[in-house]
Every structure is written in structure tokens, then in C-alpha cells.
Amino acid sequence: MSDDVAQDRQDGEDAHGWWGPPVEGDEVASLIGSLERQRATFAWKVGGLDREALSATLGPSAITLGGLVKHLAFVEVFHLCTRVGGRRPGDPWEAVDWDAAPDWPWTSAAADDPASLYDLWRDAVLRARESLADAVADGGLDRPIAWSDDPGARPNVRRVLVDLIEEYARHVGHADLYREAVDGLVGEDPPEAPALYPLPERERRG
Numbered sequence: 001m002s003d004d005v006a007q008d009r010q011d012g013e014d015a016h017g018w019w020g021p022p023v024e025g026d027e028v029a030s031l032i033g034s035l036e037r038q039r040a041t042f043a044w045k046v047g048g049l050d051r052e053a054l055s056a057t058l059g060p061s062a063i064t065l066g067g068l069v070k071h072l073a074f075v076e077v078f079h080l081c082t083r084v085g086g087r088r089p090g091d092p093w094e095a096v097d098w099d100a101a102p103d104w105p106w107t108s109a110a111a112d113d114p115a116s117l118y119d120l121w122r123d124a125v126l127r128a129r130e131s132l133a134d135a136v137a138d139g140g141l142d143r144p145i146a147w148s149d150d151p152g153a154r155p156n157v158r159r160v161l162v163d164l165i166e167e168y169a170r171h172v173g174h175a176d177l178y179r180e181a182v183d184g185l186v187g188e189d190p191p192e193a194p195a196l197y198p199l200p201e202r203e204r205r206g
Contacts, residue, residue, distance in 0.1 A: 019193075019200065028136055031161050038168035039125060040190050040197045042072065045175035047118070047196035053182045054117065055110045065178050066109035068171050069117045074105045076124040079164050084157055085131035086146030092120075122198050129200065132161070 019040040021033030046054075046065045054066035074093060081087045088094065096104045109117060135143055141158035148154055179185045193199060 019197070027158075028141060031141070031158070031165070032132070035161065035165050035168065036200060037189075038165060038172055040194060041188075042068075042168060042172050042175055043121075043194040043197035044187075044190040045172065045179045045185070047194050049114060049182065051114055054114055056178070056182055058178055058181055062106070063174055063178070064106075064109060065175060065182070066112065066114075066117055067106040068175055068178075069121050070105040070109040070112070072168065072171060073117075073121040073124040075164065075167055076121075076128040079160050080128035081131045083147050083149075084135050084145045084160055087127075087131060118196055122196065126198055132157070 019033070019036040021030045021037065025033060046069050049065065051066075054069070055064050057064055074089075077089045077093060082089050098104070101107065112120075135145075135157050139157075141156060141161070143157050144154045145157060145160055176186075190197075
């Protein structure tokens, strides 16, 4: 078993419902649960690797697992903290010249050690969760987002959440292929809670 899987889970599944949508949930619980499933699966696919594995490429593509980690850390902060919550992205994102280096999360990841990349993603997830929870409590999914880069459109929280689930699903597919090529790890759902994945603070189901 890969060392990025926590050892305190039982029965090889999400027995306590810490990630994944509920079987009979409302729209908020279903969408957030779907996002958490993507996060947990992504953490399983990219966790526990060294710098060489995180920097490995596949075929002609320039994508790396490390680049995916850093990209999705930025996506979490940009969409849920800045767009939805109106919060400053903070470091390292505010120091980037995005006009000169629009692909900076992808191209800079190879220079980062694994611990730094993993901490960046975990911190982004925690910040994004807090921002999303505040937005849902203050108007629900119909609430307009705080900031839009399109002056002609003001999406609501629902639209941004759906876009983020789609973004994760796409990149979980990439991570699935890359991880199998790196060390043969395969599977659809994490057998246990990945150590990289910060478990949501919510009541157990069932």
C-alpha cells in the first residue's frame, strides 16, 4: 500500500462518510460531497511521491504530477477564495507576474520539493473550504460571487462549484494515468483516507 494512505481507516472504504456525496442529500451536500470525492481521489493519486516522480512526464505532454498539485492549489484559491469569497489569494500567487508567466504553477513545480507542494495544496483546500462554507451560509448556492473576471457576467456560487468539480475530474484522470506509469498504483476510489487529504470537519454519517 502506498505510504500516502492513512492507517486509521477500516474496511478499505469511506466507512464514516468523510468524503463523497451522501446517498440522499440536498443540492449543497451533493455538490460539496462530489468535490470532496475528487479531492480525496486526487490526493490518493498524487501523494507519497518523491521529486523525481512528481516531475516525471509522459509521452510528449509537459504535464507532471507536481504541476497538477500546484495548478489545483491555485485553482482552489482563485475560484473559491478570490472569486467566490472576494479574498486576496496571498502567497505565492500574488508575487507572480501572470502576464509574463501564465503557466507558472505548471512550469515552476519542478523547482519545489514534495513537502512544499503538498503543503501548498492542503492549505489551499482548507482555505477554499472555509470560503465556500461562508458563502453558502450567506446566501446559499444562488449567491452571486464576490468577483468576476468577466465584467459582463456575475456567476453564482453554484456555477463556480460545478466548474471546480469539472476541473478536478479532468485532472484526476490525468493523475490516474501518470500515477500508474510511475509506480503501478491503480484504482477508482481511495481504499482509505489518503494522508495528504485533509478530512472535512463534519459529523459522521450512518
